[in-house]
Amino acid sequence: xxxxxxxxxxxxxxxxxxxxxxxxxxxxxxxxxxxxxxxxxxxxxxxxxxxxxxxxxxxxxxxxxxxxxxxxxxxxxxxxxxxxxxxxxxxxxxxxxxxxxxxxxxxxxxxxxxxxxxxxxxxxxxxxxxxxxxxxxxxxxxxxxxxxxxxxxxxxxxxxxxxxxxxxxxxxxxxxxxxxxxxxxxxxxxxxxxxxxxxxxxxxxxxxxxxxxxxxxxxxxxxxxxxxxxxxxxxxxxxxxxxxxxxxxxxxxxxxxxxxxxxxxxxxxxxxxxxxxxxxxxxxxxxxxxxxxxxxxxxxxxxxxxxxxxxxxxxxxxxxxxxxxxxxxxxxxxxxxxxxxxxxxxxxxxxxxxxxxxxxxxxxxxxxxxxxxxxxxxxxxxxxxxxxxxxxxxxxxxxxxxxxxxxxxxxxxxxxxxxxxxxxxxxxxxxxxxxxxxxxxxxxxxxxxxxxxxxxxxxxxxxxxxxxxxxxxxxxxxxxxxxxxxxxxxxxxxxxxxxxxxxxxxxxxxxxxxxxxxxxxxxxxxxxxxxxxxxxxxxxxxxxxxxxxxxxxxxxxxxxxxxxxxxxxxxxxxxxxxxxxxxxxxxxxxxxxxxxxxxxxxxxxxxxxxxxxxxxxxxxxxxxxxxxxxxxxxxxx
Ligand code: FEO
Ligand code: CA
Ligand code: CA
Numbered sequence: 231x232x233x234x235x236x237x238x239x240x241x242x243x244x245x246x247x248x249x250x251x252x253x254x255x256x257x258x259x260x261x262x263x264x265x266x267x268x269x270x271x272x273x274x275x276x277x278x279x280x281x282x283x284x285x286x287x288x289x290x291x292x293x294x295x296x297x298x299x300x301x302x303x304x305x306x307x308x309x310x311x312x313x314x315x316x317x318x319x320x321x322x323x324x325x326x327x328x329x330x331x332x333x334x335x336x337x338x339x340x341x342x343x344x345x346x347x348x349x350x351x352x353x354x355x356x357x358x359x360x361x362x363x364x365x366x367x368x369x370x371x372x373x374x375x376x377x378x379x380x381x382x383x384x385x386x387x388x389x390x391x392x393x394x395x396x397x398x399x400x401x402x403x404x405x406x407x408x409x410x411x412x413x414x415x416x417x418x419x420x421x422x423x424x425x426x427x428x429x430x431x432x433x434x435x436x437x438x439x440x441x442x443x444x445x446x447x448x449x450x451x452x453x454x455x456x457x458x459x460x461x462x463x464x465x466x467x468x469x470x471x472x473x474x475x476x477x478x479x480x481x482x483x484x485x486x487x488x489x490x491x492x493x494x495x496x497x498x499x500x501x502x503x504x505x506x507x508x509x510x511x512x513x514x515x516x517x518x519x520x521x522x523x524x525x526x527x528x529x530x531x532x533x534x535x536x537x538x539x540x541x542x543x544x545x546x547x548x549x550x551x552x553x554x555x556x557x558x559x560x561x562x563x564x565x566x567x568x569x570x571x572x573x574x575x576x577x578x579x580x581x582x583x584x585x586x587x588x589x590x591x592x593x594x595x596x597x598x599x600x601x602x603x604x605x606x607x608x609x610x611x612x613x614x615x616x617x618x619x620x621x622x623x624x625x626x627x628x629x630x631x632x633x634x635x636x637x638x639x640x641x642x643x644x645x646x647x648x649x650x651x652x653x654x655x656x657x658x659x660x661x662x663x664x665x666x667x668x669x670x671x672x673x674x675x676x677x678x679x680x681x682x683x684x685x686x687x688x689x690x691x692x693x694x695x696x697x698x699x700x701x702x703x704x705x706x707x708x709x710x711x712x713x714x715x716x717x718x719x720x721x722x723x724x725x726x727x728x729x730x731x732x733x734x735x736x737x738x739x740x741x742x743x744x745x746x747x748x749x750x751x752x753x754x755x756x757x758x759x760x761x762x763x764x765x766x767x768x769x770x771x772x773x774x775x776x777x778x779x780x781x782x783x784x785x786x787x788x789x790x791x792x793x794x795x796x797x798x799x800x801x802x803x804x805x806x807x808x809x810x811x812x813x814x815x816x817x818x819x820x821x822x823x824x825x826x827x828x829x830x831x832x833x834x835x836x837x838x839x840x841x842x843x844x845x846x847x848x849x850x851x852x853x854x855x856x857x858x859x860x861x862x863x864x865x866x867x
Contacts, residue, residue: 287787288755288785288786288787288788288790289754289755289756289785289787289866290754290785290867291756291783291785291790291792291866292866292867293307293308293309293310293783293792293794293866293867294307294308294309295307295740295741295792295793295794296793296794296795296796297777297793297796298741298742298775298776298777298778298780298793298796299777299778299796300769300777300778300799301778301796301798301799302798302799302822302839302840302841303798303841304795304796304797304798304819304841304842304855305795305796306794306795306857307794309859309860309861310857310858310859310860310865311857311858311860312795312817312855312856312857313411313412313855313856313858314819314841314842314853314854314855314856315405315412315413315414315816315853315854315855315856316346316366316368316401316403316405316414316853316854317331317346317842317843317851317852317853317854318331318345318346318347318348318349318350318370318397318851318852318853319331319332319337319342319345319346319851320345320346320414321344321345321346321414321416322344322345322346322401322402322403322414322416322421322422322423323403323404323414323415323416323417323418323421324344324417324421324422324423325417325419325421328344328416328417329341329344329345331345331851333843333845333847333848333849334380334847335377335378335379335380335835335849336380337393338389338393339389339390339392339393339395339396340396342393342396342397343396343423343425344423345423346368346370346401346403347368347370347373347396347397347398347399347400347401347423347425348370348372348373348374348377348378348397348398348852349370349371349372349373349374349820349821349852350368350369350370350371350804350805350818350819350820350852350853350854351368351369351370351371351459351460351461351462351804351805351818351820352368352369352459352460352461352462352463352472352473352551352748352804352805352818353366353367353368353369353462353804353805353807353816353818353854354366354367354462354463354464354470354807355367355807355808355809355814355816356464356468356470356531356532357809357810358404358420359406360809360810360811361407361809361810361811361813361814362406362407363404363405363406363407363415364404364405364406364809365402365403365404365405365420365531365532366402366403366404366405366807366816366854367400367401367402367462367470367529367531368400368401368403368818368854369399369400369459369460369461369462369472370397370398370399370400370401370459371398371458371459371460371475371804371820372398372457372458372476373394373397373398373502374821374824374828374829374830375390375394375502375829376829376830376831376832376835377830377832377835377849377850378390378393378394378397379393379832380832381832382829382830382831382832383503384832386503386506386507387507388507388508390507391503391504391506391507391508394426394502394504395425395426395427395455395457395504395508396423396425396426396427397425398425398426398455398456398457398458398459399423399424399425399426399428399455399456399457399459400423400424400456400459400470400472400529401422401423401424402420402421402422402423402424402529402531402534403418403421404416404418404420404421407814412814412856419534420531420532420534421534422531422534424456424529424538425455426454426455426456426457427454427455428454428455428456428538429452429453429454429537430452430453430454430455430456430527430537430538430539430540431451431452431537431538431539431540432450432451432452432453432522432539432540432542433539433540433541433542433543433597433599433600434541434542434543434544434599434600434601434640435542435543435635435636435637435639435640436521436542436546436637436638436640436641437450437451437542437637438450438451439635439637439638439641441518441521441637441638441641442518442521442522442637442641443518444510444516444518444519444522445516446510450518453522453523453540454510456472456474456523456527456538456540457474457477457480457523458474458475458476458477458479458480458523458548459472459473459474459475459527460472460473460475460476460549460550460551460569461473461550461551461552461659461660461748461804461805462551462805463551463552463553463554463564464554465528465554465562465595466554466556466562466584467584467585467591467592467594467595467598468530468532468591468592469528469529469530469531469592469595470528470529470530470531471526471527471528471529471541471551471552471553471554471564472526472527472529472551472552473526473549473550473551473552473566474523474524474525474526474527474548474549475548475549475550475569476548476569477520477523477524477548478494478495478496478497478520478524478548479500479501479502480500480501480502480504480511480523481496481500481505481511481512481513481519481520482497482498482499482500482503482505482511482512482513482514483496483497483498483513483514484498484513484514485498487513488517490642490645491513491520493642493644493645494520494524494547494548494644495548495570496513496520521546521641522540524546524547524548524549525540525541525542525544525546525549526540526541526544526549526552526564526566526599527539527540527541528540528541528599530592532592533592536592539596541599541600542600542637542640542641543578543599543600543601543602543604543640544564544566544576544578544599544604544640545566545576545578545604545620545640545643546640546641546642546643546644547566547568547570547573547574547576547643547644548568548569548570548573549566549567549568550566550567550568550569550658550659550660551566551660551661552564552565552566553565553566553660553661553662553663554663555663555665555711556584556711557579557710557711557712558710559583559710560583560584560586561579561580561581561582561583561584561602561712562578562579562580562584562595562598562599562602563577563578563579563580563711563712564577564578564580564599565577565661565663565670565672566578566661567655567658567659567661567672568644568658569657569658569659569675570657571656571657571677571679571680571685572654572655572677572679572680572685572686573644573654573655573657573658574606574607574644574647574652574653574654574655574658575606575607575653575655575658575661575672576604576605576606576607576643577604577605577606577607577617578599578602578603578604578605579602579603579605579711579712580598580599580601580602581601581602581603582598582601582602584598585598603619603620603621604619604620604640604643605617605618605619605620605714606618606620606643606646606647606650606652607652607653608650608651608652608653609653609689609690609691609703609718610690611689611690613690613717613718613719614715614716614717614718615705615715615716615717615718616714616715616716617713617714617715617716618647618650618651618652619714620639620640620643620646620647620650621636621639622635622636622638622639625649625650626649626650627639627646627649627650631649632645633645633646653689653691653692654686654689654692655672655674655677655691655692656674656675656676656677656680656692656697656700656701657674657675657676657677657700658672658673658674659672659673659674659675659746659747659748659749659762660672660673660747660748660749660750660760661673661749662749662750662751662757663711663751664751664755664757664786666755667706668706668707668710668711669704669705669706669707669786670704670705670706670707671702671703671704671721671749671751671757671786672702672703672704672749673700673702673746673747673748673749673759674692674697674700674701674702674703674746675700675745675746675747675762676697676698676699676700676744676745677692677697678696678697678698680692680694680695680696680697681694681695681696682695682696691703691718693720694723694733694734695733696731696733696734697733698725698733698734698744698767698772699723699724699725699734699736699744699745699772700724700725700744700745700746701720701721701722701723701724701746702720702721702722702724702746702749702759703718703719703720703721704718704719704721705717705718705719706718721786721789722736722737722738722739722784722789722791723735723736723737723738724736724738724743724744724745724746725738725742725744725772726742726744726772726773726774726775726776727742728775729772731772734772738791739788739789739790739791740782740784740789740790740791740792741782741791741792741793742775742776743759743761743776743780743782743791743793744761744763744772744773744776745761745762745763745764745779746759746760746761746762747760747761747762747802747803747804748760748762748781748803748804748805748806750805750806750807751786752806752808752812752865752866753808753812754812754864754866754867755786756783756784756785756866757783757784757785757786758781758782758783758784758794758806759781759782759783759784759791760779760780760781760802760803760804760805760806760817761779761780761781761782761802761803762779762802762803762804763776763779763802764826765800765824765825765826765828765838766826768800777796778796778797778798778799778800778801779796779797779801779802779803780793780794780795780796780797780803781793781794781795781797781803781806781817782794783866794866795817795857797819797822798819798822798823798839798841798842798850799822799823799838799839799841800821800822800823800824800825800838800839801819801820801821801822801823801824801839801841801852802820802821803817803818803819803820804817804818804819804820805817805818808865811864812864812865813858813859813862813863813864813865814856814857814858814865815856815857815865816854816855816856816857817854817855817857818852818853818854818855819841819842819852819853819854819855820852821850821852822838822839822841822842822850822851822852823835823836823837823838823839823840823841823849823850824838825837825838830849835848835849835850836848836849836850838850
């Protein structure tokens with residue numbers, strides 16, 4: 231069933247072309263690809279904090295693991311401290327005002343637009359002064375309407391829709407390390423809120439396409455807003471990539487959705503009910519509006535006046551996020567997946583190499599992601615795989631088959647991937663790229679529908695029916711990251727080996743976990759794993775011994791996994807980002823206290839959790855936690 235990961239090799243990191251090494255955005259210096267070994271400024275920072283390698287050749291997991299637990303707290307190993315920072319509702323530091331959070335959730339929509347959004351997810355740190363001062367860019371994936379207003383959805387007004395839209399998107403906050411603590415700098419010239427109403431440009435083959443034109447935007451070039459922003463990637467040219475994941479839940483269709491709408495999961499009943507006061511979310515009146523969401527968006531956090539761009543060459547889907555590396559020739563390769571049952575894993579290869587540039591690297595590479603080839607993955611039973619190009623006119627992607635031009639292939643990337651025979655995966659979440667080994671890891675969080683009546687059955691890459699536990703798959707590209715074939719294997723099957731149901735037993739070497747979601751590889755080569763078990767599932771049955779959601783560290787060479795952090799009640803753990811010296815780690819705690827029904831009861835906001843404030847009149851708030859080693863050393867050593 232599962233391939234083992236016994237075939238390991240050295241992890242020689244000297245040729246690592248990770249984004250941290252090829253770019254120093256703080257200085258706006260971007261060096262040409264292939265020169266990583268001589269990258270003095272960034273490499274010096276890294277070497278000052280790099281921990282020793284383990285005797286077996288992998289990175290050392292130099293901390294004492296924490297036990298699975300169910301406390302309403304963030305628990306980290308002895309010798310570490312985790313401090314909440316910038317919870318939902320904190321002012322981001324815009325010059326326009328500093329509205330403080332009101333614990334009864336009575337802040338207005340206008341105030342929310344100047345505050346941290348809800349439900350923090352992917353994040354990255356962009357240096358301004360090395361590891362002492364920088365920008366923290368954070369996705370705010372969604373809103374819990376039961377917590378966002380004092381009375382929840384008892385009444386439903388235009389003001390409430392506006393507040394929900396303002397609680398979504400992305401925040402840019404300046405932070406600094408002062409007297410041993412990270413704190414926000416307010417006001418800051420960099421501070422920015424991007425919400426569901428912020429203007430975005432469109433780039434790539436679907437820009438100005440007929441499928442993108444609306445009454446408000448007859449040229450199909452300017453979209454208002456981004457939302458459902460889940461995971462995030464940092465580019466070597468100093469920008470931020472955010473996925474637009476579950477955009478389908480924001481639209482309301484006719485009683486019978488069109489075939490195109492059905493393929494993207496749109497339906498009559500909108501979970502967020504924005505359409506009741508904002509007609510562009512009613513697809514009967516505005517049928518092309520959903521086509522303008524489901525993209526990877528690119529933001530330049532260093533330029534608060536820049537117009538962010540939706541990169542349509544990367545295809546449309548429920549993108550979890552996007553992760554970038556470079557080929558030896560300097561071409562950008564962007565990996566992404568769709569976190570939806572039986573959807574796909576994608577790779578984009580830019581036509582042009584990244585431009586080496588000093589100041590203005592983002593501008594010099596402003597069109598890099600607009601030209602290139604998008605591929606979708608097919609995992610074959612023999613352990614090999616193919617990247618299938620989504621190129622108009624090739625194979626089934628013709629006008630006769632419903633794809634009029636390259637733009638339509640991108641808008642209908644799911645249908646194009648169906649036609650190409652790509653492999654339907656168990657909900658691809660984050661990917662992590664190990665440039666030293668040409669390996670890419672992908673978390674397949676779970677898919678309980680696999681093998682059930684009417685659903686696709688198991689296959690080599692997704693081998694468990696009723697996959698409640700999830701797994702991590704990895705592959706090695708042939709030749710370089712732009713290779714069209716790869717060799718794949720299961721890295722780990724998550725789950726408790728003591729489970730009665732064979733399909734829920736895992737092969738974890740070390741601390742148990744289930745439902746991998748976030749993945750990140752740090753500069754020492756440690757693979758960090760965030761989990762996202764649903765509140766309905768946690769603490770019972772197959773999940774009984776796994777505790778709250780957690781973050782684990784893994785040595786990819788040995789497969790050893792050790793629990794590093796346990797989150798508060800009913801949260802999920804999201805993201806991991808570091809300062810360049812590796813001595814501060816930022817992790818997002820998302821939806822502490824989320825009830826099993828997914829939407830909080832406004833009458834009982836503290837029923838499940840009161841983290842991080844623990845006020846008698848408070849409510850749980852998503853927040854970043856800043857993790858430091860008490861001796862100031864690198865995280866994980
Ligand atoms: Fe937003 Fe797939 O988690
Ligand atoms: Ca996720
Ligand atoms: Ca998830």
